[in-house]
Amino acid sequence: xxxxxxxxxxxxxxxxxxxxxxxxxxxDLFSGEVLAIVGESGSGKTTLxxxxxxxxxxxxxxxEYHMRDGxxxxxxxxxxxxxxxxxxxxxxxxxxxxxxxxxxxxxxGANVGERLMAVGDRHYGNIRVAASDWLExxxxxxxxxxxxxxAFSGGMRQRLxxxxxxxxxxxxxxxxxxxxxxxxxxxxxLLDLVRGLVHDLGLAAIIVTHDLAVARLLSHRIxxxxxxxxxxxxxxxxxxxxxxxxxxxxLVSSILQV
Amino acid sequence: xxDLATYNFAYLDEQTKRMIRRAILKAIAIPGYxxxxxxxxxxxxxxxxxxxxxxxASILGPKDVLxxxxxxxxxxxxxxxxxxxxxxxxxxxxxxxxxEATIIQTRHRIPEEGLREGQTLVYQVPIPEPxxxxxxxxxxxxxxxxxxxxxxxxxxxxxxxxxxxxxxxTYAYPVKVEGRYVMDPSPTPKFDNPKMHMSEALQLFGxxxxxxxxxxxxxxxxxxxxxxxxxxxxxxxxxxxxxxGAENVYLDEVVLDDKGGRMFVCSDTDHCEDRRxxxxxxxxxxxxxxxE
Ligand SMILES: Nc1ncnc2c1ncn2[C@@H]1O[C@H](COP(=O)(O)OP(=O)(O)O)[C@@H](O)[C@H]1O
Ligand SMILES: [Mg+2]
Ligand SMILES: [Zn+2]
Numbered sequence: 001x002x003x004x005x006x007x008x009x010x011x012x013x014x015x016x017x018x019x020x021x022x023x024x025x026x027x028d029l030f031s032g033e034v035l036a037i038v039g040e041s042g043s044g045k046t047t048l049x050x051x052x053x054x055x056x057x058x059x060x061x062x063x064e065y066h067m068r069d070g071x072x073x074x075x076x077x078x079x080x081x082x083x084x085x086x087x088x089x090x091x092x093x094x095x096x097x098x099x100x101x102x103x104x105x106x107x108x109g110a111n112v113g114e115r116l117m118a119v120g121d122r123h124y125g126n127i128r129v130a131a132s133d134w135l136e137x138x139x140x141x142x143x144x145x146x147x148x149x150x151a152f153s154g155g156m157r158q159r160l161x162x163x164x165x166x167x168x169x170x171x172x173x174x175x176x177x178x179x180x181x182x183x184x185x186x187x188x189x190l191l192d193l194v195r196g197l198v199h200d201l202g203l204a205a206i207i208v209t210h211d212l213a214v215a216r217l218l219s220h221r222i223x224x225x226x227x228x229x230x231x232x233x234x235x236x237x238x239x240x241x242x243x244x245x246x247x248x249x250x251l252v253s254s255i256l257q258v
Numbered sequence: 259x260x261d262l263a264t265y266n267f268a269y270l271d272e273q274t275k276r277m278i279r280r281a282i283l284k285a286i287a288i289p290g291y292x293x294x295x296x297x298x299x300x301x302x303x304x305x306x307x308x309x310x311x312x313x314x315a316s317i318l319g320p321k322d323v324l325x326x327x328x329x330x331x332x333x334x335x336x337x338x339x340x341x342x343x344x345x346x347x348x349x350x351x352x353x354x355x356x357x358e359a360t361i362i363q364t365r366h367r368i369p370e371e372g373l374r375e376g377q378t379l380v381y382q383v384p385i386p387e388p389x390x391x392x393x394x395x396x397x398x399x400x401x402x403x404x405x406x407x408x409x410x411x412x413x414x415x416x417x418x419x420x421x422x423x424x425x426x427x428t429y430a431y432p433v434k435v436e437g438r439y440v441m442d443p444s445p446t447p448k449f450d451n452p453k454m455h456m457s458e459a460l461q462l463f464g465x466x467x468x469x470x471x472x473x474x475x476x477x478x479x480x481x482x483x484x485x486x487x488x489x490x491x492x493x494x495x496x497x498x499x500x501x502x503g504a505e506n507v508y509l510d511e512v513v514l515d516d517k518g519g520r521m522f523v524c525s526d527t528d529h530c531e532d533r534r535x536x537x538x539x540x541x542x543x544x545x546x547x548x549x550e
Binding site for chain 1: 409412416484486
C-alpha cells in the first residue's frame with residue numbers, strides 16, 4: 001500500500017428529495033486496499049457506491065481520485081469523456097446482476113475484449129489471446145470463448161463480468177453485492193477467485209455487501225452503515241471480533257446465530 | 259390540368275425544402291454526423307426511399323438531370339417509380355447515363371464510372387445508426403458518437419471473425435469519415451466503400467423513417483474499419499462480366515435456365531451497356547454473336 005490515498009472521500013451526502021440516501025461520509029482508500037461497506041437493506045450502501053463511482057452525483061461533498069499522472073481530480077468536475085474513459089480503463093464495476101454488466105448477445109471473448117478495442121487495440125489475434133488468458137484466469141474453459149453469456153450459469157456469468165472488468169488492469173474496482181444472486185457453493189468459489197485476483201493484481205476494491213462473511217473473507221477494512229450514515233469503521237477483524245457500536249454488535253451476533 | 263398541378267415544384271413546399279436544406283448544410287459541415295430532420299410523409303411507403311426522395315426533392319432544380327438506380331439498375335420497379343415521380347412533380351430531365359446525370363439517387367450501388375465534381379449522389383438509407391446492432395438505446399449511441407467511443411464497432415467485427423474466420427460483413431460495412439464519425443454507408447456492398455473515399459462528388463444520405471440526414475462532402479477521407487491482422491478487403495470476382503468483359507466491377511448472378519445455367523454480369527447496367535456500345539464483349543456475348 002502506498003502512502004497517498006487512491007480515493008479521497010470528503011463529507012459526501014446524497015439526498016433523494018428530502019429522503020436521505022447517505023450522509024456525511026468521509027474516508028480515504030489506499031491502493032491495494034479492500035474496503036467492505038456493510039449494513040442492512042436500505043442503509044445507503046448502493047447510494048454511497050454510486051456516488052463514489054460517479055454513477056450518481058452527490059448532493060454535497062467531494063470525491064477525489066489519484067490519477068495515473070499523479071494528480072488528484074475532483075470526479076464531479078471531470079468532463080464526461082474523461083470520466084467515461086477512466087471508468088473503462090482504470091476502474092471496474094461489477095454489478096450484482098451480471099446481465100447489467102455484460103453484453104448478453106456477444107461472445108464471451110468479445111465481452112472480455114471490448115475494453116481493449118475501446119482503448120484502440122486493433123489486432124484481432126492479440127485481443128483473442130488476452131481474452132483467452134482472462135477466461136482461463138476466471139476458470140472459464142477456453143472452449144467457451146465463442147459462446148454467448150446467455151448460455152452460461154450465474155456463477156460463470158459473474159466470473160465473465162469480472163474478467164471483462166479486469167482486462168485493462170484497473171487500479172480500482174467497485175462491486176455491488178457481487179455474490180448476491182448465487183447459490184452458497186457457487187458463492188464460495190467466486191469469493192476465492194475474487195480474493196486471489198485482488199491479491200495477485202494488487203487491486204483496490206470497494207465491495208458493498210449485506211453479508212458479513214463476504215466482508216470477512218475479502219476486506220481489509222469495514223464501514224458499517226445505518227440510516228445513510230457510517231456508524232463504525234475499522235480493520236475488518238477488529239470490527240467483526242470486537243464491535244463497539246451496539247448496532248454493529250447486533251449485526252455481528254445475528255449473523256453468528258444464523 | 260391534372261391534379262398534380264396543385265403541388266409545388268418537386269412535391270415538397272418551399273418551407274419544408276428550406277428545413278431539409280438546412281439539415282443538409284449542417285450534415286455537409288460535419289461529415290458523417292447524423293442530423294435529425296422533420297421527415298415528411300411522402301406519397302410512397304417507408305422502405306421505398308422516402309429519405310432519399312426528400313433529399314433529392316430539396317436539392318433538385320429545373321435544370322438538373324436525374325438518374326435513379328436500385329441495385330445497379332435503372333429499370334427496377336423502385337427506380338422507375340421514383341424517376342416517374344420526379345418527372346411528374348418537377349418535370350426534370352431524366353437519364354440512365356451516369357455521365358449525364360447531375361443528381362443520382364441510389365438504393366444499393368455507387369456507379370462504376372467515377373463520379374465528377376458537380377454531381378451529387380443521394381443514398382436511400384433504411385438504418386442510419388451503425389451502432390444500433392449492439393446498442394439499441396439511442397441516448398447511448400448519441401453519446402458514443404459525441405465522445406467518439408467506437409469500440410463497439412470493432413466488437414461487431416471481432417464477432418464476425420470469431421464466427422467466420424474472416425470479416426464476413428459484406429453490406430453496410432462501417433466506415434470512419436474524415437477521422438471522426440463512424441458512419442453506415444447504407445446497404446451498399448463493401449465493394450463500393452473505396453469509391454466513397456476522396457470522391458469528387460457530393461454524397462448525401464437520407465433516412466426517412468429514422469428522420470436522419472448525413473453527408474460526405476467532396477474530397478473527404480472515408481476509411482473502412484478493420485483489424486491490423488484482418489485488413490479491409492473488397493469482394494473479388496473470379497471471372498469478368500459475361501456480357502461486357504469488365505473486370506474489377508461488381509457482378510450480379512443471373513440464372514439462365516432451370517438446368518443450373520447462370521452467368522455473372524455487371525450490376526451497374528448503364529456501365530455494362532456503355533462498354534458494349536464501345537465494342538467490349540464478354541464470353542456470353544461473343545458466343546451469342548457467333549451463333550447469329
Ligand atoms: N432512486 C431513489 N429514489 C429515492 N430514494 C431512493 C433511491 N434509491 C435509494 N433510495 C433510498 O435511499 C435509501 C438508501 O438506499 P440504498 O442506497 O439503495 O440502500 P442499500 O443499498 O443499503 O440497500 C433508502 O431509504 C432508499 O429507499
Ligand atoms: Mg443496495
Ligand atoms: Zn458488364
